[in-house]
Amino acid sequence: MPKKERQRLLGKLLEENPFLTDEELSEHFTVSVQTIRLDRLERGIPELRERLKTVASRTMNEEVKSLHSDEVFGDIVDMELDKRALSIFDVTEDHVFQRNGIARGHHLFAQANSLAVAVMNDDLALTVKSTINFLKPVKAGDRVVARAEVKKESLGEKRTLVMVASTVNDETVFTGEFHMYRTTDRKQGELK
Amino acid sequence: MPKKERQRLLGKLLEENPFLTDEELSEHFTVSVQTIRLDRLERGIPELRERLKTVASRTMNEEVKSLHSDEVFGDIVDMELDKRALSIFDVTEDHVFQRNGIARGHHLFAQANSLAVAVMNDDLALTVKSTINFLKPVKAGDRVVARAEVKKESLGEKRTLVMVASTVNDETVFTGEFHMYRTTDRKQGELK
DNA sequence: TTCCGGATTAGCACTTGGTACTAATAGCAG
DNA sequence: CTGCTATTAGTACCAAGTGCTAATCCGGAA
Structure with a gap:
């Protein structure tokens, strides 16, 4: 050989x-x-011992991560309940496919979905239905800014439509429509 | 002391x-x-070296599961490339809202999306568009079984439709349509 | 006080799985 | 035959140990 x-x-x-x-x-x-x-x-x-060290540290890091990333995926930086919200999510190597360096779709979805849940002024908001579009690949190092907007004119009682658009450097990479269910039946625009 | x-x-x-x-x-x-x-x-x-060995092997075992399918959320238990696949995802306390014990939508989405990517017989498969429905709340302790099916008759070149349905105890809790993009332009049913 | 025993510390030989370096050998090409 | 690459061999050394023996410290019971 x-x-x-x-x-x-x-x-x-x-x-x-x-x-x-x-x-x-x-x-x-x-x-x-x-x-x-x-x-x-x-x-x-590297030698065996070094290889094991890096593999082991990978485990430890991931275990910490999956614990930490609790409530919201992405940091919410601005929010007006029942109206709009904005969150930032920094893409790292951990979020991308090794093969092509493109972020896995469910991370972008998670950011948008979490934001849609958070912007709802409700104790128990659930996603019922959603249509999403992945417009451009996102890479490690990108900072994804998601903007959610609650559509006032929307849907029947207990249902609200939230539109989310995510951008990287002002370029839209993702859009999503989230049909949310809320428990408290409440007139449009009325604050809790 | x-x-x-x-x-x-x-x-x-x-x-x-x-x-x-x-x-x-x-x-x-x-x-x-x-x-x-x-x-x-x-x-x-045990000594340092043995400790690292066990920690590292823990990682590898977990990664072996995701090795087959390249980073899948949930364990793939059965798969026929380009046709269908099945994965299992056990919902724990970590996946639910503290307030109501209902699983966050993005975990169900992640399972389904990962499965859709894995079932594609392609090096570089990406989700382009997706419509999903959350039909019933999923709780901690539930075992979610996702079934993905590649629709042969679907879409143009480089596009494939994958349908995913997730069930808990034979009750459908989630359905999703995933429009996937593939790089290798290939006739339907033709194996790589 | 003296003696005993557990806890602690020290020292040495040896082990694994290496690194770093030097030297020898084999095989082939011009 | 010479030169070059690939391969092999051998030595000294290191880190982080195990295993074992021996010394020391310190508090309580006889």
Whole structure:
């Protein structure tokens, strides 16, 4: 097997299974341990212990994250109940597909949906139906600004329509219509 | 500080942060490294390297599930590429509104959306547009089963329609239409 | 007071899975 | 034959330990 091919496979193998020692790897490829070390050196692949450290720290971070991200997805920076609201969501590496670096749709949806729930001046607001459009891909590092607007003229009792538009650098990347259900039956515009 | 108390704290500390070496721990408790080792021995706490190994393997196990389908929310239990797929998502306290115990919409959406992406036999599948319905509230403890079906007769080139229906105890709680974009332009039914 | 025992500390040999470096060898191309 | 690359071998060293023995400290009972 040519060297290049072996190194490529080595990288792939270790990505799938970071627990392999150089010795195990040398047996797998039937080369010497030193060759494996040279290969790792050339490809910048760290040693077993370092690999485990990074994998383990990834876990710890994610566990913290899934706990933290509780009520609202994205920071609400401005809100006028029953009228409009604005939230900001910074996209990081954690939110994108590894393969193409594009943010997963459900994160944009989560931001918009959370904002729609929050802007409703109601104890128990639920999303009933929604139509959404992903207009442009969002990348890691982008700052997504979602604007929600409550449509006054909308729908019957206990139903409210909230429109959300999300932008990155003033370019619209996402729009959504959220049909919300509220428990308290209340006339339009009346504050709680 | 009494020995018992120190050992209790040691256990707690290492659970939160498994990355600490005996030396760092000895400084933290202002005792010798040997004392820390005796403490670990008595409490059956493994050494740093073993701790990282178990933490890392925990990650990998979780990632194996999402490896198949590239970052899926919910476990995919069955899948026939380009045809249909099924995933399970167990709702916990973390997924519901504290106030009313009802699952946040974006979790159901995330499960369905991830499944729609996974079922597409494509390297780069993106959601373009989606219409969803939340039919019944989902509570903590519920097991949500999402079924995705690729509609063969659907849409133009590079576009595919995926229908997803999610049920709890055979009752439909959520339905969604996902208009997916694929990069590889390919005839219907043709396998990669 | 003296002696005992648990707790603590110290020291040494050894282990794993490496790094860093040097040197030797094999195989092929010009 | 020379030069070059790839591979292999061997040495010293490191981190973070285990395992074991031995010394020390300190408080309470005889």
